[in-house]
Amino acid sequence: MSALRIAIVGAGPAGFYVAEHLLKQDAHAVEVDLLDRLPTPYGLVRAGVAPDHPKIKAVIRLYEKTAALPGFRFFGGVEVGRDVTVADLSEHYHAVVCAYGAAIDRRLGIPGEQLPGSHTASEFVGWYNAHPDFSEREFELPRRVVVVGNGNVAADMTRVLGLSREELEVTDVADHAIDALADSAVEEIVVVGRRGPAQAAFTNPEVRELGELADCDVVVDPAEVTLDDVSRAFVESDDCTPTSRRNVEIFAGFASRAPAGKRRRIVLRFLGSPVEIKGSGRVESIVVGRNRLVRSDDGRLRAIDTGEREEIECGLVLRSIGYKGMALAGLPFDPDRGTIPNDHGRVIDPGSGEQIPGRYVVGWIKRGPGGVIGTNRKDAQDTVDALLEDVTAGRVPEPSGDASAEAVEALLTERAPGHVTFSGWQAIDRAEVARGEPHGRPRVKFSDVDAMLDVARGQTTAG
Structure with missing residues (x-):
């Protein structure tokens, strides 16, 4: 076999870690092409991480080192399923690794969920992070906002x-x-979690940061x-993890703290599930059912409805209750879990239970x-180990067409x-950084694809 040619669909952390592991191993000569539907790489590190968390984004420097390795190429603005199919890729690569994440927000499934003023986390996070899919959205930011969810994305939206x-x-x-957020009418952000403070999915730093904002109290x-x-x-x-125990301590600290009379306040609420969003033409309130925790027969803690109700007036509801992956033509899909069926990254036919040769998954679409x-690094190693084991065992098929790098480019x-x-x-990166320098900002992002392409076209198409 000549150089092993691998296509990775999705240029977020999982995709870059797969590329890194493949290009740094010595057992096989490998060439990797990373494809993404956006002109920009790095996935949620660029478009999902909160803008006030620059240290988290520093991981991009590691991905830049991967991109500099021999055998690496990036093709942005290529959507698999629209521009090329999985079958097309199989003609030019020994294996296709899907790393495209979980882009669909889970639904609450309650009346009023689709009222204007009720938005998903993806919409709001994408809007303030300049994601091209959401930059044209408009958000009315009223006096009270309700954020549904107790994970880090909910914390990020609340903090922003x-x-x-x-x-x-x-x-x-x-x-x-910037102006929309800074000059908004928001005075109160109510964060509602389905379970108790001990089960909240926040990490400790995310919780602590809520209490460190310059002009925002935390009230519990x-x-x-x-x-x-x-x-x-x-x-x-x-x-119970140490993280959960520490969260409980931090929440208790908030509860004992007297408000400082800041411009805005965050109110943390637990054991509440939305049952209806109400409004005439747009969101005016949300009805929350009170829960209690019980331990089920399998030992798990479940939140069950007590029947008690509370109506909270608000003009904006932001829903952050998790994500699901989406199907890609040519591959099996589990609609309940929102993942591609797999065994340690090997794609499995759910009907026969057999491996589908040359198909692999990594990241959120895998697990x-x-x-x-950082979770994606070990996960990527798991998938790469399976792929290379299959190569050694002769289970990876030869491409059905021209496998040269030139053929893919054509x-x-x-x-x-x-x-x-x-x-x-x-x-694009240099231009964004240059746009930010006069304002003392790390960068001013382009949010329009055409603007990005205009900048990119001034460069060589080799790479």
Whole structure:
């Protein structure tokens, strides 16, 4: 076999870690092409990480080192399923690794969910992060906002809503969002979680940061963080992580803190599930059902509805209850889990249980949404180990067509003539950084694809 040619669909952390592991191993000569539907790489590190978290984005430097390795190419602005199919890729590559994440927000499934003023996390996060899919959205930011969810994305949205102009203007938040956020009418952000404080999915730093905003108090009713018998037993058990125990302590600290009279306030609420969003033409309130925790027969803690109801007036609801992956033509899909069926990254035919040769998955589309950025590194190693084991065992098929790098370039030039190589992305990157320098900001992002392409076209198409 000549050089092993691998296509990776999705240029987020999972895709870059697969590329890194493949290109740094010594057992086989490998060439990797990383494809993404956007002209920009790095996935949620660029478009999902909160703009006031620049240290998390520093991981991009590692991905830049991967991109500099011999055998690496990036093709941005290429959508698999639209410009090329999985079958097309199989003609030119020994294996296709899907790393395209989980882009669909889970639904609450309650009346009023689709009212104007009720938005998904993807919409709002994409809007303030200059994601091209969402930059044209408009958000009415009223006096009270309700955020549904107790994970880090919910915490990020809450914190961004509470940032002062001074805090916003030193970040790479989208230009169009700075004035809207800084000058908004928002006075109160109510965060509603389905389970108790001991089960909240926030990481400790995300919780602490809520209490460190310059112009935003955190308010917690002591009753909200008083543990019931079930939660107390959970906290004392081996099932409770140190992170969860520390969260409980931080919440209790918030509850004992007197508000400082800042411009805005964050109110943390637990054991509440939305049952209806109400309004005449747009969101006017949300009805929340009170829950209690019970331990089911399998030992898991479940939140069950007590029948008690509370209506909270609000003009905006942001829903952050998790994500699901989406199907890609030519591959099996589990609609319940929102993942591609697999065994350690090997794609499996759910009917026969047999491996589909030359098809692999990594990241959220492999295991479901969860973990932090670094979780993808070990996950990628798991998939790469399986792929290389299959190569050694002769289970990876030869491409059915021309497997040369030139053939792929010709195909993509025909199907996606505006595609962006890594050198094109570097031109976009330099331009964004230059736009930010006069304002003391790390960058001012382009949110329009055509503008990005105009910058990228000034560079060589090789790369």
